[in-house]
Amino acid sequence: xxxxxxxxxxxxxxxxxxxxxxxxxxxxxxxxxxxxxxxxxxxxxxxxxxxxxxxxxxxxxxxxxxxxxxxxxxxxxxxxxxxxxxxxxxxxxxxxxxxxxxxxxxxxxxxxxxxxxxxxxxxxxxxxxxxxxxxxxxxxxxxxxxxxxxxxxxxxxxxxxxxxxxxxxxxxxxxxxxxxxxxxxxxxxxxxxxxxxxxxxxxxxxxxxxxxxxxxxxxxxxxxxxxxxxxxxxxxxxxxxxxxxxxxxxxxxxxxxxxxxxxxxxxxxxxxxxxxxxxxxxxxxxxxxxxxxxxxxxxxxxxxxxxxxxxxxxxxxxxxxxxxxxxxxxxxxxxxxxxxxxxxxxxxxxxxxxxxxxxxxxxxxxxxxxxxxxxxxxxxxxxxxxxxxxxxxxxxxxxxxxxxxxxxxxxxxxxxxxxxxxxxxxxxxxxxxxxxxxxxxxxxxx
Amino acid sequence: xxxxxxxxxxxxxxxxxxxxxxxxxxxxxxxxxxxxxxxxxxxxxxxxxxxxxxxxxxxxxxxxxxxxxxxxxxxxxxxxxxxxxxxxxxxxxxxxxxxxxxxxxxxxxxxxxxxxxxxxxxxxxxxxxxxxxxxxxxxxxxxxxxxxxxxxxxxxxxxxxxxxxxxxxxxxxxxxxxxxxxxxxxxxxxxxxxxxxxxxxxxxxxxxxxxxxxxxxxxxxxxxxxxxxxxxxxxxxxxxxxxxxxxxxxxxxxxx
Numbered sequence: 010x011x012x013x014x015x016x017x018x019x020x021x022x023x024x025x026x027x028x029x030x031x032x033x034x035x036x037x038x039x040x041x042x043x044x045x046x047x048x049x050x051x052x053x054x055x056x057x058x059x060x061x062x063x064x065x066x067x068x069x070x071x072x073x074x075x076x077x078x079x080x081x082x083x084x085x086x087x088x089x090x091x092x093x094x095x096x097x098x099x100x101x102x103x104x105x106x107x108x109x110x111x112x113x114x115x116x117x118x119x120x121x122x123x124x125x126x127x128x129x130x131x132x133x134x135x136x137x138x139x140x141x142x143x144x145x146x147x148x149x150x151x152x153x154x155x156x157x158x159x160x161x162x163x164x165x166x167x168x169x170x171x172x173x174x175x176x177x178x179x180x181x182x183x184x185x186x187x188x189x190x191x192x193x194x195x196x197x198x199x200x201x202x203x204x205x206x207x208x209x210x211x212x213x214x215x216x217x218x219x220x221x222x223x224x225x226x227x228x229x230x231x232x233x234x235x236x237x238x239x240x241x242x243x244x245x246x247x248x249x250x251x252x253x254x255x256x257x258x259x260x261x262x263x264x265x266x267x268x269x270x271x272x273x274x275x276x277x278x279x280x281x282x283x284x285x286x287x288x289x290x291x292x293x294x295x296x297x298x299x300x301x302x303x304x305x306x307x308x309x310x311x312x313x314x315x316x317x318x319x320x321x322x323x324x325x326x327x328x329x330x331x332x333x334x335x336x337x338x339x340x341x342x343x344x345x346x347x348x349x350x351x352x353x354x355x356x357x358x359x360x361x362x363x364x365x366x367x368x369x370x371x372x373x374x375x376x377x378x379x380x381x382x383x384x385x386x387x388x389x390x391x392x393x394x395x396x397x398x399x400x401x402x403x404x405x406x407x408x409x410x411x412x413x414x415x416x417x418x419x420x421x422x423x424x425x426x427x428x429x430x431x432x433x434x435x436x437x438x439x440x441x442x443x444x445x446x447x448x449x450x451x452x453x454x455x
Numbered sequence: 456x457x458x459x460x461x462x463x464x465x466x467x468x469x470x471x472x473x474x475x476x477x478x479x480x481x482x483x484x485x486x487x488x489x490x491x492x493x494x495x496x497x498x499x500x501x502x503x504x505x506x507x508x509x510x511x512x513x514x515x516x517x518x519x520x521x522x523x524x525x526x527x528x529x530x531x532x533x534x535x536x537x538x539x540x541x542x543x544x545x546x547x548x549x550x551x552x553x554x555x556x557x558x559x560x561x562x563x564x565x566x567x568x569x570x571x572x573x574x575x576x577x578x579x580x581x582x583x584x585x586x587x588x589x590x591x592x593x594x595x596x597x598x599x600x601x602x603x604x605x606x607x608x609x610x611x612x613x614x615x616x617x618x619x620x621x622x623x624x625x626x627x628x629x630x631x632x633x634x635x636x637x638x639x640x641x642x643x644x645x646x647x648x649x650x651x652x653x654x655x656x657x658x659x660x661x662x663x664x665x666x667x668x669x670x671x672x673x674x675x676x677x678x679x680x681x682x683x684x685x686x687x688x689x690x691x692x693x694x695x696x697x698x699x700x701x702x703x704x705x706x707x708x709x710x711x
Contacts, residue, residue: 401543401597404503405557405613406531406564415556419547419596 016071017053021046023077024161031164037137038144045150045160052154064339064371065281065310070253075195075225077162078107085186087114089219094184095436100213101126102182107189107224108196109165114184122175124210129199130165139168144201147231148259153283155255159229163199166230171208171238180211180243180430187252189222200230202240206263209239211430216256218249218276228256234266236290241429242270245437248277250305257283264290264319271428272299272328274309275440285314288322288350299328300424300437302444303336303368310339313357317350317383326357329424331417332368342387343375350380357387362394362420364413414445456481456518456652457502457621463512463677464494464501471497473677474513479621482649486663486688487656489674490696495656496540498674499625503537504530517621531557532564534620538610538627544598550609551593554579554616561617582615586642604635611642622646623654628662640665660692673699 024046028039054071055062085106090096094104103126104114110128117126125139132139150157167183185198202212216226226248234240240260248254254277260268272282286295301309315324330338340359361370374387394416402412421441428434457479464472471494479485489495501508502515504527515522522530545553558578559569570578583590586608598606607627614622627639643653643666655666663671663685671687672679673696681687681699691699 395543395545397543398545400505400527401539401545402548402553402557403526403528404531404537404539405553405617406528406560407553407556408528408560409526411556411560412528415548415553416545419545423547 016074017050019074020158020161021050027077027162037141038133041145042161045145045157048150049154049157049161052152052157055154061312061341065279065308067255067279067281069279070225070255073193073223073225075193078109078194078196085111085114085188085219090114090184090186090217094186094215094217095182095432096184097182097432100179100182102184103128103167104184104186105165105198106186107194108185108198111186121177123172124175124177125168125170126181127168128165129163129168129201132168139170140201143203143231143233145231147233147261147287148229148257153257155227156229156257159197159199159227159257162197163229164197166199166201166228169200169202169210169212171204171210173205173235174207175205176208177210180213180433183212183214185214185216185226185228187216187218187224187226187249188220189218189224189249189252190220193223193225195225195227198226198228200228202230202232202242204232204234204238204240206235207237208235211241211243213243213245213430213433215245215247216254217247218252221249221251223251223253224249225253226256228254230256230258232258232260232268234260234262234268236263237265238263239267240269242268243428243430243433244270244272244282245433246272246274246277246280246282248280250276250278252277254280256281257285260284260286260295262286262288262290262293262295265292266290267294269296269298272297272311273437274299274301274303274311275444277307277309279308281310281312283312283314285316286324287316287318288324289318291319292321293319294323296325297327298424298427300421301328301330301338302421302441303330303338304333304444306335308337308339310341312339312341314343315345315355317344317346317353317355320349320351320353322350323354324356326359327424327427328359329421330359330361330370331364331421332361332370333364335365335367337369338371340370340372340389341375342373344377344385344387346376346378346380346383346385348379351382353380353383353385355383355385359389360420361389361391362417363391364394364417417445418442457522458516459513460515461513462498462501462510462515464497464508464510466497466508470511471508471677472501475674475677475679477672477679479652479654481620481652483669484647484653484655484666485670485672486666486668487654487672487674487679488658488660488688488691491658493674494677495658495674496625499537499540499623499656502623503527503535528560531617532561535623536614536617536619536621537623537625538607538614540625540627540629542598542601542606542610544596544601546596546599548597550595550597551575551579553597554593554613557613558616579616582612585615585645586612587638588612603630604632607631608635608638608642611639615642615646620650621652621654623656625656626658627655628657628659636662637665660688663688
């Protein structure tokens with residue numbers, strides 16, 4: 010405990026430097042930063058005694074002395090990103106290296122209808138008023154220590170603004186690259202996405218690691234979906250083998266809005282995704298999808314919180330996981346239905362496929378219902394490959410690994426099929442093939 | 456092609472097959488009949504390589520090789536096919552993809568070129584006509600949501616696609632209406648050939664109105680108690696298994 014407390018102090022003492030350095034980026038942010046760091050000082054790092062962190066031990070993060078990342082985006086060349094980052098020529102993109110925008114890797118191009126896609130740091134410096142209304146107003150730093158930490162230290166990330174009624178056809182791609190080779194580096198990417206009334210856009214966040222060192226990505230994304238607006242959000246986690254990733258996707262939804270979130274986790278040693286949405290207008294709908302492929306000694310925790318605050322809102326959660334080796338996964342699906350939120354229709358599904366006797370899943374629905382006319386269903390399964398099906402496939406000539414691969418593919422592809430942007434879907438299908446035993450043979454046969 | 460010698464098999468310590476002897480040559484169609492619980496399906500599953508059954512004694516030679524030492528997929532690639540009594544539903548696995556993967560695994564083993572998607576489609580379309588199946592089924596998950604008759608016809612389709620040397624039909628006729636039964640029988644009859652052996656395992660004599668066997672064997676309590684020509688099936692129909700068994704016991708006592 011003492012050690013952990015010391016590490017908290019490290020962040021507190023570092024804040025003083027950051028405070029001085031960031032004083033220029035608009036006075037508006039400083040009070041929020043101060044409140045956040047004070048709150049972090051009170052909360053400290055969570056432990057497994059905290060209900061929200063019961064199955065995820067963040068001690069490895071707490072006890073590592075991370076160095077603050079510096080903006081060394083020059084060190085990365087586009088070539089290095091080509092294979093894993095899915096750099097589509099016609100997708101507007103911002104690339105961040107160790108948390109800071111790398112203009113030479115980014116390509117915003119011409120955006121229609123006054124859409125803004127800019128570095129958050131640049132906006133904070135030049136146009137801080139743009140951030141006033143929403144930044145740090147949605148992602149809760151009172152109860153979430155990592156969000157508090159991010160809010161205190163946030164510097165760069167993406168600011169996306171979709172004006173009223175604008176439909177952005179091409180997905181916006183936000184790429185977060187970490188380059189840790191030696192030393193342990195921390196970054197606090199912070200994104201703010203605001204979709205005004207009646208607008209529509211797709212946002213893809215990709216996290217990837219190029220080096221094989223230890224690093225920690227502590228990300229927060231706030232998404233505001235205005236009345237009747239549509240936002241499809243994808244978060245693709247391909248962090249490096251030794252990486253830690255804690256990230257919050259905080260969605261706020263107005264009347265008749267429609268939001269979808271897809272959290273795909275493939276890499277990282279310890280990954281925690283908090284995906285929260287507040288359905289704060291009648292007739293709002295959200296779909297939270299996810300897929301996690303966990304192997305080796307990876308630990309992946311998806312923590313969902315859907316708050317039905319107004320009547321006639323629908324929420325759908327659909328998370329699937331495949332676990333191999335000594336992999337561990339956690340799924341928590343909290344659904345809160347406020348007193349006024351009559352006619353809520355909430356559905357939650359979490360399905361897990363275990364490929365090894367050593368893999369482990371903790372899955373937990375958490376329903377808190379204060380209205381009396383609602384429909385809430387939840388279901389969780391943890392299973393192994395059906396031996397009858399395996400025998401059937403093998404009795405037709407498929408080898409054991411091919412049959413097994415086919416079964417896993419069939420299980421996971423249901424989640425991949427839900428991904429709309431075709432290049433992303435194709436890339437993730439490829440990733441799945443790479444991950445599967447004998448996946449290449451499956452792929453050849455397709 | 457297939458020689459079964461003194462085959463004993465158990466499941467969870469329960470002996471089900473108690474010394475089965477059977478020789479099947481290429482070009483022959485054998486029917487194995489027997490009451491419920493006689494070990495018919497166990498025999499089929501053991502031949503296909505199901506590991507829930509433990510072979511405790513005896514041997515099975517397939518084309519001179521020890522069949523029992525081969526993995527289920529090895530057997531399939533070597534030309535053994537079992538039509539399942541209860542075909543398995545596999546959600547998410549596309550039927551066309553599965554069939555092509557299976558066919559190509561077998562073709563590769565036989566030293567033939569693997570078929571691409573287009574060639575496979577031509578190949579399978581002809582076979583689908585044989586069993587009167589809608590091509591739309593190819594794009595569905597394996598057996599998922601298929602009716603009982605569709606599943607059984609699907610098994611015949613797979614057999615037609617994979618062109619086995621030894622086909623074992625495990626109660627493919629059970630639960631079929633007469634139209635589906637005729638389609639299954641037509642499929643089996645079309646596949647009869649001089650270099651292929653077929654074993655039709657059945658509980659009912661009815662299918663033998665449409666498929667004429669060269670040999671009929673009666674399996675009771677884990678042993679083949681009588682063997683004969685197609686007329687044995689008719690005798691069974693008239694006298695039932697009990698009658699046939701008794702006659703067998705009488706024959707044995709005279710012999711001893």
